[in-house]
Amino acid sequence: MTASGSQIASRLPLGDGTNAGRLARRAGAVVVDALIVGLVLALAAVALRLFLGGSPSAGRWGVPVGYIGYYIAFEGTVATTPGKRLFSLAVVDEDGLPCGPRKAAVRTVCRAVDGIGFYIVGVAVALVTDGDRRLGDLAAGTRVVDADDSADRQPVRR
Numbered sequence: 001m002t003a004s005g006s007q008i009a010s011r012l013p014l015g016d017g018t019n020a021g022r023l024a025r026r027a028g029a030v031v032v033d034a035l036i037v038g039l040v041l042a043l044a045a046v047a048l049r050l051f052l053g054g055s056p057s058a059g060r061w062g063v064p065v066g067y068i069g070y071y072i073a074f075e076g077t078v079a080t081t082p083g084k085r086l087f088s089l090a091v092v093d094e095d096g097l098p099c100g101p102r103k104a105a106v107r108t109v110c111r112a113v114d115g116i117g118f119y120i121v122g123v124a125v126a127l128v129t130d131g132d133r134r135l136g137d138l139a140a141g142t143r144v145v146d147a148d149d150s151a152d153r154q155p156v157r158r
Contacts, residue, residue: 022132023123025087026144030119032083033070041066071108076101080147088147096145103140110136 041062074081079090079098091099091107099107114122114134122134131143 022089022144022146023126025089026084026126026132027119027123029081029083029087029089032086033081036082037067037070040070068105068108071111072101072104074104075099075107076104084144085147089144090147091142091144094141094143099140099142103142106140107136107142110134110139 044066045062071081075084075091076099079092084090091104093099093103111122114125114136119134122136125138126132126134129138131137133143137143
């Protein structure tokens, strides 16, 4: 079943707790997290270059590993990243509990597809799914919610 333009538009009233509001906050969180990961990786690259004299090609795996590790570490242990925390968002499983490392890993690996064209695939999927879920959320059985909705839940390790 496909959603028509009018069905999608009717789901997009502006406001913080609406579909469009949550998607906008998720986009803001992605930008903040990308800036943090980029800054940390750039500083690490400079430090390695200065102190160890490493070659630029030696760090070619640093970006994907750092990026993947960042999301798995934060979402898998405390259900949020610094960017999501800034925008009052958290990642929970189908029971409303923190997603844990395994589901965080599935979500993160799916970013390779969701992130195509500056997340155009992820946004398109989120616009036509219930609960604004991108492919990574669908594959992992997670959803991004307002942090207040998950505040009483404790981080779990899985």
